[in-house]
Amino acid sequence: MNFFKKYKWKILIIFLAIIVLTIAAYVFYQTIYLDYATPIKFKLIGDKEITLEVFSEYKEEGSSAHFRDKDITNKVKINGSINTSKIGVQELEYIVNYKKKEAKLKRKITIVDTVIPEIKLIGNDKISTYVGYSYSDQGVSATDNYDGDISSQVVTDNQ
DSSP: OHHHHHHHHHHHHHHHHHHHHHHHHHHHIIIIIHHHHOOOEEEESSOSEEEEETTOOOOOOOEEEEETTEEOGGGEEEEOOOOTTSOEEEEEEEEEEETTEEEEEEEEEEEEOOOOOEEEESSOSOOOOOTTOOOOOOOEEEEETTTEEOGGGOOOOOO
């Protein structure tokens, strides 16, 4: 008992120092190490690759981003834009920065024209003529939803 009475304040101070160091180590682990070691969980909502008909509307489906238990979706920036009047492949890049970390995702949007052109005969679709008389075809008109008037590209076969 004499030992404890003699050194009780020193023992108490050492005990408190151990508790403070344990708490400091835990805080370091939670705030520094886990922040460094934990990646951002980042994903696209919807498909990574989308195919759209030319002139249709592109609706952004978004993304979600989380760091540990925190929702950081509001920090996502989208680079690029989609022009549905231009056929081809376009990309959007999604970037989120948080606590000196960066994550990137891409969405590929392919704009296509699958609507076939419309061809219309000019004049009647049934013509009667006499043998030996000359006939002049009145032609056709052709339109495409993307290219517009393509009548000059129509080839006729007079057989």
